[in-house]
Amino acid sequence: MSLNFDFNEEQIMLEETVWRWASTWLEPQMEKLYEQDEMPPNLFKELGKLGVNGVAFEEEYGGAALGYVETLLVYETIGRVSNALAMSVGASQTLCFDNFRRNATNEQKKLILPKACNGEYIGCLGITEPNAGSDAMSMSTRAIKKGNKYIINGSKTFITNGPVADVMVFYAKTDPDKKSRGISTFFFFPKKTKGFYCEKIKKWGMRTSPTGLLTFEDMELPEENLIGGLNRGVAILTNGLCTERITLSGCSLGSQRACLELSIKYAKERIQFGKPIASFQMIQEKLANMYTGYISSKLMAYRAAAFCDALENKKGGKGTDLDRMAAAALLYCGEMGTKIAADAIQIHGGYGYCTEYPVSRHYLDQKLWDIGAGTSEIRRMIIARELMRDDFQSAR
Ligand SMILES: Cc1cc2nc3c(=O)[nH]c(=O)nc-3n(C[C@H](O)[C@H](O)[C@H](O)COP(=O)(O)OP(=O)(O)OC[C@H]3O[C@@H](n4cnc5c(N)ncnc54)[C@H](O)[C@@H]3O)c2cc1C
Incomplete structure (x- = not known):
């Protein structure tokens, strides 16, 4: 039996395409952008043109229908020019939209994924809180059901792409007595939602990849914004972390x-x-x-x-x-x-x-x-x- 460690032709082409773009479009801007701590404004639209915003996503949503090997290859290739921007791309594509894709309904997917793939939407994922880092299950962000809405209060910190995100996926306690079994997953549109506030965090590394401290103050979300079912968040979170x-x-x-x-x-x-x-x-x-x-x-x-x-x-x-x-x-x-x-x-x-x-x-x-x-x-x-x-x- 042989073990083949070589990339196939399609993977080599993918790497070459992303490398050509990263070394000619991205590299010349990086020194200045890093100093200013600014993400290139058209980053995700550029990646949309290359067809790599949804490497593992189904073609019906505009994805490339490949796998995690190819997703990793795309992030490695962007990372050769910018580790920070590879992280931002990963936070949008894998942490936010892939997690969403694996758990949302078809209706929810149709609403979000085509715009994620063409680069119109940037995503972020909120797990970490000021007092719940490594011990993520001790999160205290609360989602309380009132009629057909959820009222969200709490905060998330160190959120990659938080300051620029169009779509956010996050976790909140819906039944705190059940501890980790009482966590649910939600999505929403930060730029269009009242009661959402974001402060950009200053960092000495990973500059150009914006990081946010996010606050939810009586933020109202329709019940349709729940993903994957009530109190099903812990499985989504731990699967997604892999x-x-x-x-x-x-x-x-x-x-x-x-x-x-x-x-x-x-x-x-x-x-x-x-x-x-x-x-x-x-x-x-x-x-x-x-x-x-x-x-x-x-x-x-x-x-x-x-x-x-x-x-x-x-x-x-x-x-x-x-x-x-x-x-x-x-x-x-x-x-x-x-x-x-x-x-x-x-x-x-x-x-x-x-x-x-x-x-x-x-x-x-x-x-x-x-x-x-x-x-x-x-x-x-x-x-x-x-x-x-x-x-x-x-x-x-
Ligand atoms: C630039 C940046 C981007 C990030 N992006 C995101 C994002 O997009 N979304 C998101 O949700 N989070 C994000 N994070 C948060 C990141 O995942 C957390 O910083 C990380 O999980 C650690 O949590 P903490 O910083 O609160 O450290 P703490 O949990 O307070 O840990 C402090 C130290 O104690 C150690 N420690 C803690 N518990 C134990 C233990 N039981 N045994 C031994 N040692 C222990 C830790 O290893 C660490 O060395 C980001 C962070 C940064 C800096």
């Missing part, structure tokens, strides 16, 4: 690859002691470690994505192999990405410390992947929990 961890590994992978490629080029060009610094063994050691780290990260992430694509029900969360594999993929990509970016700065010396050199952005952005989508500590807790399952059989 595909989020797998596909967003691509943001780190893209940065890892960029750091390696930029460092090889720089090390060959930079002359010290009369020779290119690439001829020094201590620089070569770093490049060899960066390469090995990138390839290992890539295998972990794409294997998890392929595993998920092969699952008929795509079920993740507690008690599934997918939960362990997704947590392991992002744990490895995140921690390796932080190391690789630090090596890239070291190889670039003082120039690596200057904003003119893209490695500086990759370095600042990479640290997020030890934190976002559940921290490294939480990912280790998930992996250990799944290894200790009574029915755990093989260390896949």
